[in-house]
């Protein structure tokens with residue numbers, strides 16, 4: 001193997017070669033039990049490394065080709081623009097090789113912005129309301145797999161980019177979390193949730209062939225090896241650049257949605273904005289504060305007292321805060337459209353690609369849902385606004401009246 005541009009040499013190169021060798025061994029050990037393979041690919045660094053390495057190993061005969069290979073690209077519509085653009089380029093390259101690539105998206109009403117601004121469900125958070133990963137990543141992937149399994153005989157081996165490095169291999173631990181720096185949101189879920197999903201049990205096995213890779217090997221592969229002609233001439237360098245190029249390893253940004261409300265910092269977006277080619281996307285920094293603002297009481301309604309659940313039981317948290325008011329949703333919609341318009345005006349002036357976070361169909365659907373007076377299950381819309389001062393109701397039904405009447 002000769003990679004002229006690599007900064008790796010000597011021992012590190014050897015480690016890289018050993019990591020690839022272990023990947024080959026795991027694919028050759030588990031792969032032949034399955035006629036059909038799939039790849040759960042999010043466009044992030046780990047799954048892109050796993051995917052391009054797999055294609056290279058199949059092309060060169062180091063790993064025996066399965067009967068079918070399907071690549072499932074998880075398109076949340078919320079990806080960082082440079083990653084979404086790199087993914088589009090890589091999809092062309094995969095299709096040029098005759099690989100079946102399917103774009104997996106949540107149905108219109110379940111997409112991130114439509115669910116928040118149309119249905120009124122508040123942005124996800126780390127405490128009580130983490131609906132997003134399952135809804136925009138895991139459920140659509142399950143659905144796509146169910147459809148694929150229906151077309152095939154036998155099981156599918158799903159290849160993921162889950163990567164934990166050496167210590168985790170020792171501990172036999174796979175993280176589900178995507179809040180961690182360096183992690184790729186969704187990959188752990190694909191690894192652990194998909195094999196047990198309805199209609200997929202017994203039809204899906206998962207394999208993480210780069211589980212043992214160190215992060216420096218991922219960067220090395222994306223920046224220097226995969227783009228080289230001998231490894232497939234892949235457009236993976238922009239992925240590494242989006243994460244900070246040569247500093248990517250120290251920055252250690254996580255992969256996920258632009259402005260992810262669950263991440264403490266916005267390392268990934270900040271890193272992208274540092275690059276003069278992408279600095280015109282600065283208005284996207286407005287997303288995170290918008291999500292925070294939408295969770296404030298004056299933008300939401302709340303239960304006035306005790307709440308009886310469908311099961312007949314009394315809910316544990318009386319007077320809980322709930323969905324967004326229509327005014328808040330319209331305010332959020334205008335704000336997102338404005339951020340997008342600002343980015344695109346700058347992109348046009350600079351001759352750079354435009355972004356598409358919220359398209360016309362999604363905007364129309366959001367307005368339609370608001371007009372139809374849509375509320376999430378369990379809410380009628382006649383509940384008080386959440387900043388209304390109410391007597392405090394306890395779970396045992398006791399009421400503490402207001403000290404001062406209005």
Ligand code: SF4
Pocket residue numbers: 078124132133136137178185186255256257260261262263
């Ligand atoms: S990146 Fe953040 S917002 Fe996107 S699915 Fe993951 S946790 Fe949710």
